[in-house]
Amino acid sequence: MTPEELVGQATNGSLVILLLAAFIIISIFLGVRIVPQSEKHVVERFGRLRAVLGPGINFIVPFLDKVRHKISILERQLPNASQDAITKDNVLVQVETSVFYRILEPEKTVYRIRDVDAAIATTVAGIVRAGIGEMDLDEVQSNRQELISQIKQQVADAVDDWGIEVTRAEILDVNLDQATRDAMLQQLNAERARRAQVTEAEGERKSVELNADAELYAAQRAAEARRVQADAEAYATEVVAKAIRENGIEAAQYQVALKQVEALIKVGEGAGKQTVLLPANVLDAFGDAFNMLKGSK
Structure with a gap:
């Protein structure tokens, strides 16, 4: 074998080794996945769900498995949303809400819903309208915590199939139109006037009762004094009569x-x-x- 052939074989052998080493390095790079604590990775094989990688070091099959989705599992807040609703007593109110959620099962979120934020916002809007429609305006104002609990529970049930957990649901404000505010102000002033009249009447009634009690007490004391005086006079008469009988x-x-x-x-x-x-x-x-x-x- 000529020197040229020997050099060619050596060169080919080195190239194979280099290619093999490069393949091993690439395989290790593709097969080892380090997932951050705040994320979960969805792995597919030939377009189908293969696995969900949790935080830490994970291993997949190179060239066959591929990370398709990197999902954050941190708690998220939807943008504050305002929607109109009509109460049971036909009052138009504008409700401002805020919802917090986090993804627990990324495989459900990825393959069952396209726009998570929009879907949750639409669900919350419908639940808020339905809940307020079952309550009078006074109940909406006074039982806000009960309404919040109801909204949170219903939203949690609605998004459970999406692998989502609703952590908090808040009603930030309930706004009324100007006409309703004016009517409520007039009603409030009338109620204050009525309470003032009731308080004044109660004071007068109490005063009359106290005066009557005082007069009754004075009459009782006067009657008692007359009784004591009569007893004294009767006793004196009895003493005189006894003295006459004896002396x-x-x-x-x-x-x-x-x-x-x-x-x-x-x-x-x-x-x-x-x-x-x-x-x-x-x-x-x-x-x-x-x-x-x-x-x-």
Whole structure:
């Protein structure tokens, strides 16, 4: 074999080795897939779903398997959307909503829906209109949290076949047209006036009740005082009667004389200068009282 042939064979052998090495390197490059923590990769083989690669190092068959879709599994927020809705009592409102979601099963999302954001937005709009249509305006304003929970649950059920999880659904605002606002303001002012009248009437009624209670208490106290006075007079009468029964007419005369003396003393204690007219038999009254007192001793 000539030197030229030997050189040609060596060259061909080196070329084969280089090609083989390049094939191995390319195969390793194509067969090893490193997936970030925030993504999932959908792998196809001959146009059909082969596997879903999770975060970390994954291996596929080079030249046969191909990564067709790289799907982020981070939570996403739909753009704030506004839609008109009519309440149960025929009031037109404009509802502003916001929805957060994330993809759990990329193979469903890729092969079952084309535009995820648009599909979710349309679903939310329909559910919001249906939910508000079952509620009066006052219920929409006061039970917003209940409406949010209802929307979130219904949206979650609707998008479950798409491999999507709805994490949050919010109603940011409920706007009314100017005519409805004016009507509500008039109603609010009328309600405030009514409450003020009711409060004033309640105050007057309470005042009347308190005055009546005070008069009743005063009457009760006066009646009690009269009863006590009557009891005292009855007791005094009973004492005099008992004294008469036990001591005869002298005890009665003694009591009369004693009362006369007490009356004269009270008249003499009056303020200022005054003239006191005494009955002719006043001295006899003093004498009778003194004699009876001595007799009693």
